[in-house]
Amino acid sequence: EAQVTQNPRYLITVTGKKLTVTCSQNMNHEYMSWYRQDPGLGLRQIYYSMNVEVTDKGDVPEGYKVSRKEKRNFPLILESPSPNQTSLYFCASSLWGRGGDGYTFGSGTRLTVV
Amino acid sequence: AQSVTQPDIHITVSEGASLELRCNYSYGATPYLFWYVQSPGQGLQLLLKYFSGDTLVQGIKGFEAEFKRSQSSFNLRKPSVHWSDAAEYFCAVGASRGSTLGRLYFGRGTQLTVWP
Numbered sequence: 001e002a003q004v005t006q007n008p009r010y011l012i013t014v015t016g017k018k019l020t021v022t023c024s025q026n027m028n029h030e031y032m033s034w035y036r037q038d039p040g041l042g043l044r045q046i047y048y049s050m051n052v053e054v055t056d057k058g059d060v061p062e063g064y065k066v067s068r069k070e071k072r073n074f075p076l077i078l079e080s081p082s083p084n085q086t087s088l089y090f091c092a093s094s095l096w097g098r099g100g101d102g103y104t105f106g107s108g109t110r111l112t113v114v
Numbered sequence: 115a116q117s118v119t120q121p122d123i124h125i126t127v128s129e130g131a132s133l134e135l136r137c138n139y140s141y142g143a144t145p146y147l148f149w150y151v152q153s154p155g156q157g158l159q160l161l162l163k164y165f166s167g168d169t170l171v172q173g174i175k176g177f178e179a180e181f182k183r184s185q186s187s188f189n190l191r192k193p194s195v196h197w198s199d200a201a202e203y204f205c206a207v208g209a210s211r212g213s214t215l216g217r218l219y220f221g222r223g224t225q226l227t228v229w230p
Contacts, residue, residue, distance in 0.1 A: 031216050040123070042204060042222040043158075050216065058217075090157065094216070103218060105158045 002027045006091050006106035013081055013113055021076045021109050023091035029104075031094045032074040036060065036087040037108075043090065049074055081113040116141050116214065118207050118221035126227040127195050135190040135224050137205030146208030147188040148218070149179055153201045161203075164188065175199070200228040 004025045013019055025032065033048040035058075045058030049068040063085055065077040074093075078085060091106040117140045127133055139145060149161040162173025169181040179190045188205060205221040 033218070035220075040222060042118075042120075043220040045217065045219075048217065092218075103160070107157045 002104065004091055004093050004104050004106040006089075006109050009107065009109060011109060011111050013111070015082055015113055016080050019078050019081060019111075021078075021089060021091075021111070023074045023076065023106060024072050025074075025093040025104065026072065027093060027104065028071065029093035029095055030071070032068065033058070033092045034064070034066065034074070034076050035090045035092065036085075037090060038087050046076070046089075081111075083113045085111065086113050087111060116145075116207055116209060116217075116219045118205050118219055120203075120205055120221035120224050122224045123222070124225045124227070126229060128229045129197050130194050133190075133192045133195045133199070133226070135203050135205075135226070137188045137190065137221060138186050139188065139205070139207045140186065141207055141209075143211055144183075146210050147179075147181060148206040148208065149173065149177070149188075149190050150204045150206060150220075151175075151201050152204065152223075158204070161190070195226075195228055197228045197230060200226055202226070 007022045030051045034046040035043040037043045044060045046064050047066040049055040052071050055066050089109045092103045094103045119138045121136050147164040150158045151161050152158050161177050162171050164171050164181045172178050177192050181188050202223045202225050204223045207219045209215050209217045
């Protein structure tokens with residue numbers, strides 16, 4: 001089954017403790033992206049990657065890192081999480097250049113930073 | 115810069131009534147347009163999309179949307195709402211060219227409540 005898999009689904013952590021949210025897709029998509037969703041703000045893009053070793057900032061990249069060493073994986077790294085990073089996070093992938101077409105979203109990761 | 119505006123934060127309708135959710139966008143070229151739905155505690159599901167051609171597009175669950183270039187709008191409609199349509203709805207614009215090609219920009223969402 002074609003899918004984007006995020007782990008974990010739920011995570012509670014403490015301020016300053018480094019964490020990684022994993023994202024993996026099995027569709028051979030070039031394009032992968034991370035979004036955060038906050039009430040009243042919709043989904044905002046954190047980082048995106050157009051292919052292996054090619055990443056770029058989205059609209060809210062502060063406090064996050066990403067890497068794209070393999071085509072299928074696009075982990076989101078919070079080096080020193082803070083409470084304002086409490087949010088619902090979505091990973092997505094698509095074929096490159098399709099203008100948003102064919103986006104497949106993961107099921108989401110609900111992160112709470114205390 | 116690309117942007118998507120959903121003017122209505124919250125809409126309440128009675129079951130069986132018609133529905134229209136508004137979406138306006140700002141984009142320098144012809145955009146790709148999408149509507150997504152998110153049920154409570156769930157991920158995002160694509161309702162419909164517009165790339166080109168017929169400006170009235172049909173989607174799943176009985177939804178349709180009309181692209182109006184002159185108004186920079188892509189409003190979502192349904193003739194008769196069901197209680198199961200209660201959810202949050204997001205309009206999105208896909209960048210069709212340039213340095214932002216491939217990016218997807220979302221509106222802030224419209225929460226739909228359906229009264230029995």
